[in-house]
Each structure stands twice: as structure tokens, then as C-alpha cells.
Amino acid sequence: MGNSRCNVGLLCSCLMMVGLVLSGCADRAPKTDIGRETATASSDSESSKPLRVVATYSILGDWVRRIGGENIELTVLVGPEGDAHTYEPTPQDSVALAKADVVFENGLGFEVWLDRLYEASESKGKRIVVTDSIKPRQVVISESQTETDPHVWHLPANAILMANSIASAFETADPSRSSQYRSREQSYVKELNELDAWITKQINSIPNDRRKLVTTHDTFGYLADKYGLEVLSVLGSVSSDSSDPSAGQIAEIINRIRASKVPAIFAENILNPKLTNQVAQEAGVKIVPTLYTDALGPKGSPGEDYLSMMRFNITTMVEALR
Numbered sequence: 001m002g003n004s005r006c007n008v009g010l011l012c013s014c015l016m017m018v019g020l021v022l023s024g025c026a027d028r029a030p031k032t033d034i035g036r037e038t039a040t041a042s043s044d045s046e047s048s049k050p051l052r053v054v055a056t057y058s059i060l061g062d063w064v065r066r067i068g069g070e071n072i073e074l075t076v077l078v079g080p081e082g083d084a085h086t087y088e089p090t091p092q093d094s095v096a097l098a099k100a101d102v103v104f105e106n107g108l109g110f111e112v113w114l115d116r117l118y119e120a121s122e123s124k125g126k127r128i129v130v131t132d133s134i135k136p137r138q139v140v141i142s143e144s145q146t147e148t149d150p151h152v153w154h155l156p157a158n159a160i161l162m163a164n165s166i167a168s169a170f171e172t173a174d175p176s177r178s179s180q181y182r183s184r185e186q187s188y189v190k191e192l193n194e195l196d197a198w199i200t201k202q203i204n205s206i207p208n209d210r211r212k213l214v215t216t217h218d219t220f221g222y223l224a225d226k227y228g229l230e231v232l233s234v235l236g237s238v239s240s241d242s243s244d245p246s247a248g249q250i251a252e253i254i255n256r257i258r259a260s261k262v263p264a265i266f267a268e269n270i271l272n273p274k275l276t277n278q279v280a281q282e283a284g285v286k287i288v289p290t291l292y293t294d295a296l297g298p299k300g301s302p303g304e305d306y307l308s309m310m311r312f313n314i315t316t317m318v319e320a321l322r
């Protein structure tokens with residue numbers, strides 16, 4: 001191969017005899033040569049190279065892994081138990097972004113740190129906002145203030161739309177494997193539809209007047225809207241970034257919890273339960289096992305992937321509220 005590459009180069013230089021053109025020709029010659037000699041092997045190794053992919057948080061990372069399978073090399077920035085609202089990026093995140101072909105993000109104001117990090121990393125990776133086809137809910141914070149609710153993942157119907165967005169992005173970035181991405185998407189969507197049917201049945205088993213979810217921050221809005229649950233949160237915000245409520249605000253929350261006869265208060269895996277514990281204690285309400293809210297649990301836990309996290313959350317809610 002070395003010889004034939006050299007010959008092509010020589011032939012080239014004889015024909016052209018102009019330095020500038022020669023360098024262009026010499027640049028092309030070895031590639032042509034390799035292409036000729038090892039066409040099949042070369043295109044195989046090129047197409048078997050995994051796509052380098054970044055997903056911003058663990059739940060999204062799970063979907064990306066399910067659909068990308070062995071065709072991708074995935075880095076998740078905010079891992080299990082991590083809080084993406086308040087995340088502080090690391091230098092390794094910047095390295096992962098710089099190498100990425102595709103970057104998946106939730107959007108809707110969830111990853112407030114991403115724009116700056118992406119820019120600083122000089123990444124050329126294609127950014128895909130997986131929530132683009134979802135109509136976001138707006139949360140009224142005060143008379144003059146609303147917030148966009150980023151917690152779309154608590155509804156399997158939304159997960160299906162995001163799985164579709166992920167598969168489409170892979171199809172565009174790596175068209176030769178389109179059928180593999182689409183077939184993984186289809187089998188995952190089937191599981192998501194089964195999950196949806198199961199959730200409907202479970203939540204319907206909670207009496208109407210007990211469908212009340214109290215958590216630390218407003219993370220279950222999409223689920224609540226669909227199933228007629230009433231939600232109340234200690235922080236009163238869709239972001240866990242808001243400062244701790246004042247003594248007066250806590251007193252008001254406790255009054256509302258007592259008045260609405262909430263049977264239980266739920267802690268969240270991404271947040272320190274201290275404040276929620278205090279509210280539960282003062283309101284005289286039991287605090288129940290921690291729910292997986294904005295992140296998966298560690299490997300081996302009941303929240304290690306999206307499907308098991310959802311089943312665990314719903315089972316826990318049903319047992320505490322029924």
C-alpha cells in the first residue's frame with residue numbers, strides 16, 4: 001500500500017509540476033489510494049464508529065441510550081441523583097461537549113448553565129432540544145410572574161414524543177443506521193405505551209379527594225394535569241433553585257396542607273429532605289419514601305432507569321394516598 005501511494009504521488013507531481021496544485025493533489029492521492037485498496041474495510045470501519053453523544057441529565061440519558069444502543073458513545077452531564085436546576089458544570093463536561101457529534105437537552109429553562117458551557121467548549125455538536133414538539137405548561141407564580149414548567153418527563157406520552165425526537169436526530173446524524181434507531185424507538189415506545197396504561201389504572205385507584213401531591217418543588221405538574229391530581233410544593237416553584245421560604249410562607253404552606261387534609265408528603269431524591277421533613281412534622285402529616293423526581297437513582301436502585309423509576313413513583317404515591 002505504501003508503494004502504490006508513493007507512485008500515485010509521483011505521477012501526480014510529474015503531471016502537475018506546480019507546488020500549490022501538487023500539495024492539493026498529494027493530499028487527495030493517499031485517500032484515493034486507500035479507498036481503492038480497502039474500500040469495503042474502510043467504509044465499514046468508518047460506519048461502525050459510534051456517534052459521540054452528550055445528554056444533559058440522567059432521565060434523558062436513559063432514553064438516548066435505549067435508542068442509540070451500541071451505535072453511540074454516551075456522556076451524561078448531570079448523573080443519577082443530580083439536580084440539573086442547580087448544576088455546576090465541571091471541566092470534563094466541557095471536554096465531552098467539545099468531542100460531541102450530537103448534544104441532547106431538555107430545554108424549557110431546565111439547564112440554565114448549558115448555553116455558556118456549550119459556547120466555552122467550542123463544541124460543533126448539533127444541539128437537539130427534545131421538548132420542541134411538546135406544548136409546555138405555564139405555572140403562575142404571582143400576579144405578574146409565570147414560569148415555564150420543564151418537568152415534561154413525568155408523562156409517558158411526552159416521553160414518546162421525546163423518543164421520537166431522539167430517533168430523528170440519530171437518523172439525521174447517522175443515516176446509514178436509520179433502521180436500527182427506528183426499530184429501537186418502536187420497541188421502546190411499546191413499553192412506554194404499556195407504562196401509560198398501567199399508570200392510568202393505578203392512579204384511578206386513588207379516591208378523588210385523596211389525589212393530592214405535596215413535594216419540595218413543583219415537579220409533577222404534567223402528571224397532575226393529566227390525572228386530576230392537586231399539587232402543592234414547599235418551595236412553590238418549578239425550580240429547586242429558589243431560596244428557602246420564609247417562616248411566614250412555611251406557616252401558610254402548613255395551613256394549606258392541614259386544610260386540604262393531605263395524607264402524605266413526598267421527599268425527592270435530588271433534594272435534601274430537611275425542609276420537607278420540617279413541614280411534614282409541623283403539619284402532622286407522614287413523610288413517605290423518597291420519589292425520583294428530576295433524576296434517576298443509582299444503578300441497582302428502584303429508579304435506575306426511566307421505566308422502573310416511573311413504576312416506583314406511582315406505586316409509592318398510590319400506597320401513600322389510597
Ligand SMILES: [Zn+2]
Pocket residue numbers: 085151217218219238239240294
Ligand atoms: Zn425540578
